[in-house]
Amino acid sequence: MPLTETGLKQPVKASAADMLKININPVPDDQKVEAAIKHLNELGQKFRSLMLTFESCVKCGACAENCHTYLGTRDPYNIPANRADLLRKVYKRYFTPEGRFFPRLIGAKDLELEDLEKMFSYFYQCNECRRCALVCPFGLDTCEVTMAGRQLLHWLGMVPKLHAAVGAAMAKTGNHTGLTKAGIVDTCEFLEEEIMDETGVEIKIPVDQPADILYIPSSADFLLNPNTMTGAAKFFHYLGVKWTISSEITEAGNFGLLFDQRATLRANCMRVIDEALKLGVKKIVWGECGHGWRAGKMYLPGMLDRPGRIPIVHIHDEVRYYIEKGALKLHKEVNSRPVTLHDPCNFGRACNMCDTLRVVMNACVTNFVEMTPNRERNFCCGGGSAILFDDPEMYDLRIKFSAKKAEQVRETGVGKNGDGILCAPCSICKAQLYPMVEEHELGVEVKGLIDLVGLALYPPLNK
Amino acid sequence: MTYFILQILPYISVSVLIIGLLYRMGRWASGRIVHNITLTPAPTTQAGALLDIAAEVVFFKSLYKADKSLWSGGWIMHVALFSILGGHIMGIGLLGLQFYYIGLTSEHTSEYLSNLLGTSFGVVVLLALLYLLYRRMAINEVKQLSAPSDYLHLLMLIAIVTVGNIMRFVPEWGIHYEPVRDYVANLLTFTPITPDMEVMHKPLFVLHLLLVQILMIYLPFSKLLHIPGMFAHRWIINRPYVEPAPGMPGVAVGGTGHAVSGGQSASGGVQ
Numbered sequence: 232m233p234l235t236e237t238g239l240k241q242p243v244k245a246s247a248a249d250m251l252k253i254n255i256n257p258v259p260d261d262q263k264v265e266a267a268i269k270h271l272n273e274l275g276q277k278f279r280s281l282m283l284t285f286e287s288c289v290k291c292g293a294c295a296e297n298c299h300t301y302l303g304t305r306d307p308y309n310i311p312a313n314r315a316d317l318l319r320k321v322y323k324r325y326f327t328p329e330g331r332f333f334p335r336l337i338g339a340k341d342l343e344l345e346d347l348e349k350m351f352s353y354f355y356q357c358n359e360c361r362r363c364a365l366v367c368p369f370g371l372d373t374c375e376v377t378m379a380g381r382q383l384l385h386w387l388g389m390v391p392k393l394h395a396a397v398g399a400a401m402a403k404t405g406n407h408t409g410l411t412k413a414g415i416v417d418t419c420e421f422l423e424e425e426i427m428d429e430t431g432v433e434i435k436i437p438v439d440q441p442a443d444i445l446y447i448p449s450s451a452d453f454l455l456n457p458n459t460m461t462g463a464a465k466f467f468h469y470l471g472v473k474w475t476i477s478s479e480i481t482e483a484g485n486f487g488l489l490f491d492q493r494a495t496l497r498a499n500c501m502r503v504i505d506e507a508l509k510l511g512v513k514k515i516v517w518g519e520c521g522h523g524w525r526a527g528k529m530y531l532p533g534m535l536d537r538p539g540r541i542p543i544v545h546i547h548d549e550v551r552y553y554i555e556k557g558a559l560k561l562h563k564e565v566n567s568r569p570v571t572l573h574d575p576c577n578f579g580r581a582c583n584m585c586d587t588l589r590v591v592m593n594a595c596v597t598n599f600v601e602m603t604p605n606r607e608r609n610f611c612c613g614g615g616s617a618i619l620f621d622d623p624e625m626y627d628l629r630i631k632f633s634a635k636k637a638e639q640v641r642e643t644g645v646g647k648n649g650d651g652i653l654c655a656p657c658s659i660c661k662a663q664l665y666p667m668v669e670e671h672e673l674g675v676e677v678k679g680l681i682d683l684v685g686l687a688l689y690p691p692l693n694k
Numbered sequence: 695m696t697y698f699i700l701q702i703l704p705y706i707s708v709s710v711l712i713i714g715l716l717y718r719m720g721r722w723a724s725g726r727i728v729h730n731i732t733l734t735p736a737p738t739t740q741a742g743a744l745l746d747i748a749a750e751v752v753f754f755k756s757l758y759k760a761d762k763s764l765w766s767g768g769w770i771m772h773v774a775l776f777s778i779l780g781g782h783i784m785g786i787g788l789l790g791l792q793f794y795y796i797g798l799t800s801e802h803t804s805e806y807l808s809n810l811l812g813t814s815f816g817v818v819v820l821l822a823l824l825y826l827l828y829r830r831m832a833i834n835e836v837k838q839l840s841a842p843s844d845y846l847h848l849l850m851l852i853a854i855v856t857v858g859n860i861m862r863f864v865p866e867w868g869i870h871y872e873p874v875r876d877y878v879a880n881l882l883t884f885t886p887i888t889p890d891m892e893v894m895h896k897p898l899f900v901l902h903l904l905l906v907q908i909l910m911i912y913l914p915f916s917k918l919l920h921i922p923g924m925f926a927h928r929w930i931i932n933r934p935y936v937e938p939a940p941g942m943p944g945v946a947v948g949g950t951g952h953a954v955s956g957g958q959s960a961s962g963g964v965q
């Protein structure tokens with residue numbers, strides 16, 4: 232789908248029935264504009280970062296060449312400042328003196344229904360990667376505008392089917408893939424057998440057991456990235472800690488961050504904390520997921536409506552801690568294929584994790600090649616904020632958004648013999664990159680970081 | 695008209711500037727920093743964060759890393775503009791004797807230096823502004839971003855600077871520091887100006903002042919809000935960032951057990 236009548240590229244929208252499942256009653260078309268203006272006012276008044284971004288941009292264009300979506304498509308609306316302008320023009324028109332009296336002069340405009348469709352298109356072409364904030368002379372964060380825009384669209388009932396479905400699955404089962412407890416237990420048993428076959432060691436993946444550690448995996452790790460799940464299991468087993476996953480919350484991701492930073496974000500945060508309290512754990516360890524960790528680390532403390540007393544850390548930080556303590560014996564020689572690292576934007580620019588990724592990487596592999604730019608200057612994979620749409624037109628955009636990434640990977644040369652590894656320690660990066668490395672013929676295999684840790688801790692028998 | 699521009703408008707423009715800025719900044723202040731959106735890597739102390747912000751303000755650090763040509767034009771323009779603003783205060787307030795007062799030079803040299811610096815920065819800022827204007831028209835992306843006001847801001851500054859430069863280069867159209875000082879003193883003490891004052895008979899000076907006052911009036915309602923906006927926004931995203939120390943319950947490492955994060959962490963208090 233669908234070229235709409237206006238020629239906009241849009242993901243498939245959730246139906247009214249889909250929206251009801253995430254507790255939104257869509258606003259009828261003839262009332263949308265009025266409702267949107269009201270919501271925009273509320274958002275502007277609440278978020279200082281948003282108001283500042285609306286009022287301080289000098290239109291210098293420094294952000295343009297730094298957004299991979301613009302680099303990949305050369306669509307002017309994908310210039311971050313222009314993307315922000317979709318809302319900024321309207322905000323100025325209704326809520327600033329200059330926009331009220333001189334709209335033409337300063338480029339402010341009345342809101343029309345068509346603008347909302349345009350927002351739906353371009354706010355869902357933003358990866359919320361914050362590279363624009365990094366380069367802007369004032370640090371203006373177009374990601375904040377995208378988030379506000381998506382929030383507004385959500386309240387109007389305009390959410391991609393993908394996001395709405397994930398939201399509904401999360402509310403129902405505590406994970407994005409809709410896995411039930413039986414399914415989770417089955418999968419874990421299967422993964423335990425895999426570990427046994429691979430390493431000859433008996434390693435358990437406890438589900439709903441009394442424990443000290445609650446591990447929050449990404450649900451994609453059960454099916455799509457099993458080596459990340461088994462890697463984590465090997466790590467905990469190696470340390471000998473009492474750990475468990477909970478069938479109530481097997482999801483590191485939090486789509487609330489991406490389309491609804493009120494009810495959905497909070498509900499998902501509370502779900503983690505409630506479950507940790509119920510199990511009586513002493514610590515929560517977060518799995519490999521970029522935006523999820525951003526939500527868990529940066530947003531969760533502010534979303535809780537009671538004191539959060541259980542420490543929450545990321546598994547990468549844990550691994551680093553034990554590496555630096557010299558507590559892990561890592562057989563890095565098993566990971567001798569050339570590896571490059573894709574710094575997930577959320578880890579790099581929002582969660583301060585670049586150093587950690589490198590400490591872990593260097594301890595686990597023998598042939599690590601940095602891509603450029605790297606660390607906080609890295610470009611997004613093009614899947615950020617889960618715009619992993621499959622319909623041909625949106626899929627084509629995903630290829631374009633990942634063009635910069637492909638160029639970076641190619642320049643490292645890790646894939647030139649076809650046996651390279653692209654380490655992308657984030658579930659969404661992985662979901663985007665699995666097909667993209669094929670589309671761009673990069674000659675690399677996509678893996679998580681914990682996968683490599685697991686391999687180095689318990690070398691496979693056939694190695 | 696001259697009388698209006700010199701006697702009445704200044705009080706209006708200064709009031710609008712101050713009240714306008716307070717209004718805008720008050721609106722910002724009523725919004726909240728809802729979430730922790732610190733841009734990382736970030737320093738671990740408040741001092742470090744302030745240092746980062748200072749580097750952004752003084753050197754435009756992020757812009758330097760991102761876009762060297764815009765940085766050159768932009769940074770030079772701002773430094774020259776800032777020097778000129780300072781120069782106005784020094785020239786008019788101290789009659790160009792600032793270097794003499796701090797004991798660096800003789801009276802005469804100080805005045806000479808002051809003039810030289812003023813003239814040079816006047817030319818530099820003009821060139822930088824012309825480059826920014828060229829850039830806005832020549833670079834496709836920037837052009838696509840620009841509204842009419844974006845060009846007008848630059849043209850306005852170019853006009854102010856050009857008039858200022860003409861006053862420098864054509865002495866008979868220019869004006870000395872003393873009469874301007876007397877004029878400003880009158881304004882500050884609410885003493886009426888008189889028709890025989892020299893400022894009343896210098897059309898270019900009147901024009902220069904008129905343009906500046908127009909700029910002051912629209913400043914709080916334009917993108918020039920980036921001046922306070924820069925500080926306000928950096929205050930949100932350039933913050934100290936404290937890591938929780940890891941270490942799991944139930945495993946002793948190297949005999950030392952596990953560290954806790956001292957109650958301070960981005961992932962909530964640890965007890």
Ligand code: HEM
Pocket residue numbers: 289290291368369750751754768772775776826844845847848851918920921924
């Ligand atoms: C504090 C750090 C500041 C930064 C990082 C900054 C940055 C910028 C940038 C990037 C531009 C855009 C240039 C363009 O049009 O392409 C600009 C324009 C401008 N800035 Fe600043 N600025 C700062 C402070 C100031 C201050 C203190 C003043 C006033 C004294 C000022 C006055 C202006 C003016 C007059 C313009 C021209 C508007 C235009 O270009 O359309 N700025 N600034």
Ligand code: SF4
Pocket residue numbers: 287288289290291292293294295311312366367368369370371
């Ligand atoms: S870099 Fe910042 S100020 Fe410049 S156009 Fe982009 S958002 Fe606006």
Ligand code: SF4
Pocket residue numbers: 297298299300301310311314356357358359360361362363364373374377611
């Ligand atoms: S957040 Fe990323 S994708 Fe979105 S506008 Fe900024 S640079 Fe582009």
Ligand code: SF4
Pocket residue numbers: 358359360521522574575576577578610611612613614615616617657659660663
């Ligand atoms: S998907 Fe990965 S690279 Fe892309 S925004 Fe998330 S963290 Fe960034």
